[in-house]
Amino acid sequence: MGETSTITAFATPLSESAIAVIRVSGPDSHKIAKEAFGVKKELKARYSVFGVYKSVSGDALDECLYIAFKDKSSYTGEDALEIYCHGNPFIAKKIFSDLIARGCRQALPGEFTRRAFLNGKMDLTQAEAVADVISARSEIALNAAQKLLSGTLGKKISDWNEKIIRLLAEIESQIDFSDEEVPDLDRAYFEPKLSEIISELKNTENTARYSSALHEGINVVIFGPPNAGKSSLLNVLVGEERALVSEEAGTTRDFISENINIGPYRIRILDTAGIREYAASKIEAAGIRRSIECMQKADFFIFVVDASVEAPEIGEEANALITPENTLLVLNKSDLGSVLDANGFLPGFERISLSLLDSGAYEALSEKILGVLKSKEIVPKDDVLIVGIRHAESLSRARDYLEEAIQSLGIVPLEFTANNLRSAMSELSEILGRFDNERILDKVFSSFCIGK
Ligand SMILES: Nc1nc2c(ncn2[C@@H]2O[C@H](COP(=O)(O)OP(=O)(O)OP(=O)(O)O)[C@@H](O)[C@H]2O)c(=O)[nH]1
Numbered sequence: 404m405g406e407t408s409t410i411t412a413f414a415t416p417l418s419e420s421a422i423a424v425i426r427v428s429g430p431d432s433h434k435i436a437k438e439a440f441g442v443k444k445e446l447k448a449r450y451s452v453f454g455v456y457k458s459v460s461g462d463a464l465d466e467c468l469y470i471a472f473k474d475k476s477s478y479t480g481e482d483a484l485e486i487y488c489h490g491n492p493f494i495a496k497k498i499f500s501d502l503i504a505r506g507c508r509q510a511l512p513g514e515f516t517r518r519a520f521l522n523g524k525m526d527l528t529q530a531e532a533v534a535d536v537i538s539a540r541s542e543i544a545l546n547a548a549q550k551l552l553s554g555t556l557g558k559k560i561s562d563w564n565e566k567i568i569r570l571l572a573e574i575e576s577q578i579d580f581s582d583e584e585v586p587d588l589d590r591a592y593f594e595p596k597l598s599e600i601i602s603e604l605k606n607t608e609n610t611a612r613y614s615s616a617l618h619e620g621i622n623v624v625i626f627g628p629p630n631a632g633k634s635s636l637l638n639v640l641v642g643e644e645r646a647l648v649s650e651e652a653g654t655t656r657d658f659i660s661e662n663i664n665i666g667p668y669r670i671r672i673l674d675t676a677g678i679r680e681y682a683a684s685k686i687e688a689a690g691i692r693r694s695i696e697c698m699q700k701a702d703f704f705i706f707v708v709d710a711s712v713e714a715p716e717i718g719e720e721a722n723a724l725i726t727p728e729n730t731l732l733v734l735n736k737s738d739l740g741s742v743l744d745a746n747g748f749l750p751g752f753e754r755i756s757l758s759l760l761d762s763g764a765y766e767a768l769s770e771k772i773l774g775v776l777k778s779k780e781i782v783p784k785d786d787v788l789i790v791g792i793r794h795a796e797s798l799s800r801a802r803d804y805l806e807e808a809i810q811s812l813g814i815v816p817l818e819f820t821a822n823n824l825r826s827a828m829s830e831l832s833e834i835l836g837r838f839d840n841e842r843i844l845d846k847v848f849s850s851f852c853i854g855k
Pocket residue numbers: 628629630631632633634635636647648649650651652653654655656675676677678735736737738739757758759760761
């Protein structure tokens with residue numbers, strides 16, 4: 404793409420470590436390496452070389468390894484350099500400052516990957532996936548990001564576009580040979596073919612609903628009547644005494660939030676103040692209000708009840724939010740015997756009966772939570788491609804054009820149908836970044852860290 408600037412950034416965090424990596428990319432990369440390491444010959448690409456890095460003023464800054472990359476064979480698709488110095492932030496910063504003195508500019512967030520994209524090393528979905536791979540905080544998020552990085556979505560889009568092109572070619576051939584205003588098109592031939600693509604687009608688009616659960620974690624709210632064992636449940640899942648637990652009802656006044664991993668999933672779990680229909684004080688009423696507010700943002704609920712007492716009344720608002728599809732009922736305190744009708748209470752809801760004081764509580768509970776999150780489709784299936792919101796929006800627009808194409812078949816001149824197909828294709832291409840839209844590129848790359 405003919406970038407004229409040479410950029411540099413730390414590729415590893417600035418903290419004490421065995422090795423620190425500094426990246427350089429752009430036309431002067433090799434010249435700078437030769438000068439700093441005192442090399443006369445041309446650099447051999449993709450070889451690691453030992454050398455002493457000397458500053459512009461001739462001071463030896465560190466003994467390093469460095470690798471030069473030649474245009475197409477680098478990450479960015481242009482001449483590049485990686486310097487591996489000792490992992491002391493002082494050294495890394497000195498080398499970085501010297502690179503700036505030698506004419507490099509500090510890279511913007513995501514600029515290395517942006518160049519890789521602009522130089523055709525990857526499509527836009529893969530570039531986005533680089534950021535996702537780095538920031539993934541659960542196994543499932545990592546799997547999904549790696550799937551995107553491998554170009555799975557790009558491949559799907561190429562397949563769809565190819566199918567559309569074939570239909571477009573057939574339609575255009577009819578435009579060319581038709582002398583009638585509205586030619587007699589074989590609707591029965593085109594419609595099912597277009598509908599098939601539409602339903603594939605829809606399926607892929609629907610996976611975006613998992614996107615926030617994947618990246619930010621699944622919001623799980625623990626709620627229930629006072630004293631049921633909600634904070635005890637949080638502590639069991641977190642594996643430490645995070646929340647205060649006491650036999651006094653109304654111990655938890657404000658919500659407590661923790662991030663945990665259960666199996667391959669990242670979960671943001673909230674312990675809330677006990678809910679009952681009538682609050683005894685102003686503070687309790689405020690606590691209940693907060694609990695309901697937390698519940699309104701939840702992806703999933705864990706409803707904890709004390710099964711050794713009568714069934715609780717949790718009030719209309721909480722009742723309206725829970726369904727068999729989004730709630731696991733925990734019938735706690737099984738060690739105290741059962742008063743509550745364990746099967747008759749909220750029939751149809753998934754349930755587990757246990758004592759949170761039991762040493763096996765974590766195993767039983769986490770296994771049950773995993774099973775329910777999967778069976779209720781709160782989490783994606785293990786091996787599915789998950790698209791982001793940006794992708795879903797384009798898929799939806801492409802679908803609209805294909806729907807319009809179906810409606811226009813044989814009713815309006817074929818040019819309209821052909822135009823709709825072309826628009827659908829360009830929407831799909833936008834997902835891969837095959838278009839010239841600086842605004843979208845800025846948006847995509849601004850969320851990156853510097854050095855990527
Ligand atoms: N016997 C028995 N006691 C339990 C069990 N789980 C929790 N408790 C006790 O029940 C009491 C209340 O537990 P918490 O975890 O504070 O209950 P909570 O629902 O957070 O209560 P609030 O915050 O006051 O609404 C504590 O004394 C716990 O030790 C259980 O399985 N069996």
